[in-house]
Amino acid sequence: MSKLKLVSLLCFFLFQSVYSLDDYGSIGVNYGRVADNLPDPSKVVDLLKSNGITRVKIFDADSSVLSALAGSGIGVTVAMPNQLLSAAAKDESSTDAWLKSNIVPFHPKTKIEAIAVGNEVFVDPQNTPYLVPAMKNMYNSLQKLNFSSDIKVSSPVALCALQSSYPPSSGSFKSDLIEPVMKPMLSFLQQTGSYLMVNSYPFFAYEANTDTISLDYALLRPNQGVKDSGNGNVYKSLFEAQLDAVHAALDALQFTDVKVVVSETGWPSAGGDKEFGAGADNAAAYNGNLVRRVLTGGGTPLRPNDKLNVFLFALFNENQKTGPVSERNYGLFYPNTNKVYDIPLSLDALNSTMSDPANGSKAQVPVASPPVNDGGDLSPSPNGHTWCVANAQAGQEKLQTGLDYACGQGGADCGPIQSGEACFDPDTLQAHASYAFNSYYQKMSRASGTCDFGGAAYVVTQLPKMGNCEYPTTRG
Known part of the structure; x- marks a missing residue:
């Protein structure tokens, strides 16, 4: 191969990688340390890097952790514990001192992206009045250091802050908090x-309602979905339903432009006798399917153009956590750094991992890689166009369901795949579904979330061509 061709190919694949990272959401992980058997922070950084994890959230501002992360390029969210809120709320001298001790010695060599002021503060009503003043003082102190453009200030909210969450369209915050x-x-x-x-923890909702909530729905596995009686949206996962309940609550208060980051979500790999649903297979299915959902793009029914940015809980099993058995078994890794179960945690890992249909614990398809195309060819897009194609791994039933929707309610132009028309050959379900999925995707202006069809489709950055049929790149 000539050097010119090699450089061209490298540039093309680099473009694919950059496109994918920019276009889709992000996966981070919570690095909790309530344990007496965890590896040294420097080894933890190596573990994060070897698994392609580019964002981490910690529950304090521990100097040994922040020092170990220096120069790693990993984005870090640090936390001010709840017990410091009252002092932080009184005046800026407290937040000035906190930043001087916990942030200034490390940033920007350690890439601190956000400060979580407290955690689930509303659970303890005594701290609730201090929250917003503390956040404002923290921001003002960051401004003095010229860090306010680099470091965001927020605070994790538990779903118990919602007064209503079902159906999602009825989502509202508790009246006494508004x-x-x-x-x-x-x-x-x-x-x-x-x-x-x-x-957001679908596990808790499922555990308490196993008689009414489908396990497939909770684990982001293929299912018939749940229709929102308020607006007609169909939800294929409890995770998205919970997230849209928050979005609806924001909309009700006229804060439609405030984005949401899922600061914690996960599923335990072990639990007690009455912790229904806890187990390694289910944890692998939930986290694996969620990673795929986030990294293959698309938002929720209420916010289809918003990227999903999620921090999984947690990096390690933590043996000193109190409470039920599940509390000590949320980890992706054992303290010896072996995986509790094997799922991809990055776009690169997702691209190279094929699905395990039995438990959904791995990515269903490679992202931004050529589909099986019945003997056709693929040409790189010179101008950044994207197309939607069928996922052969999804199975015949899901492909047919998606095809029926695209050509029916979805309003795709399916005329060319009818018998005797230009795109009828090759006469396979996958080829016809790909054409219909792409027609719908282009019709919807390639908006995030319009190339999914319940996991039956995915986006590619190369022009699909099956037989003599060329796929459109516009609405037609």
């Missing part, structure tokens, strides 16, 4: 360009 806390906090986030952190 005026004193939620409106001022959301106004602050809006003014500073920050985002709302939300801790």
Whole structure:
């Protein structure tokens, strides 16, 4: 191969990688340390890097952890513990001192991206009045250091802050929180360009409602979905339903432009006798399917153009956590750094990992890689166009369901795949579904979330061509 061709190929694949990272959401991980058997922070950084994890969230601002992360390029969210909120709320001298001790010695060599002021503060009503003043003082102190453009200020909110969450369109915050806390906090986030952190655990909802919630729905496995009686949206996962309940609550308060980051979510790999659903297979399915969902693009039904940015909980099993058995078994890794179960945690790993249909624990398809195309060819797109193609790994039933929707309710132009027309050959379900999926995707202006069809489709950056049929790149 000539050097010119080699350089061209390298540039093309680099373009694919950059496109994918920019276009899709991100996966981070919570690095909790309530344990007496965890590896040294320097080894933890090696573990993060070897698994392609580029974002991490810690529950304090531990100097040994921040020192180990220096120069790694890994984005870090640090936390001010709840017990410091009252002092931080009184005046800026407290937040000035906290930043001087915990941030200034490390940033920017350690890439600190955000400060979580407290954690699930509303669970303890005594701390609730201090939250917004503490956040404002933290931001003002960051401004003095010229860090406010680099480091966002937010605070993780538990779903118990919602008064209503079902159906998702009825989502609303608790009435006693709206005026004193939620409106001022959301106004602050809006003014500073920050985002709302939300801790979302479908496991808890499933565990408490196994008689009414499908396990497939909770684990992001293929299912018939649940229709929102308020707006007609169909949800294929409890995760997205929970997230849209938060979005609906934001919309109800007229904060439609405030983004949401899922600061915690996960599924335990072990639990007690009455912790229904806890187990390694289910944990692998939930986290693996969620990673795929995030890294293959698309938002939620209420926010289809918003990227999903998620921090999994947690990096390690933590043996000193109190409470039920599950609390000590959320880790992706054992303290010896062996995986509890094998799932991809990055786009590169997702690209190179094929699915395990039996438990959904791995990515269903490679992302931005050529589909099986019945003997056709693929040509690189010179101008950044993308197309939507069928995922052969999804199975015949899901492909047919997606095809029926695209050509029916979806309004795709399926005339060319009818018998005797230009795109009828090759006469296979995958080829016809690919054409229909792409027609719908282009019709929807390639908006995020319009190339999914319940996992039956994915986006590629190369022009599909099956037989003599060329795929459109516009609405037609």
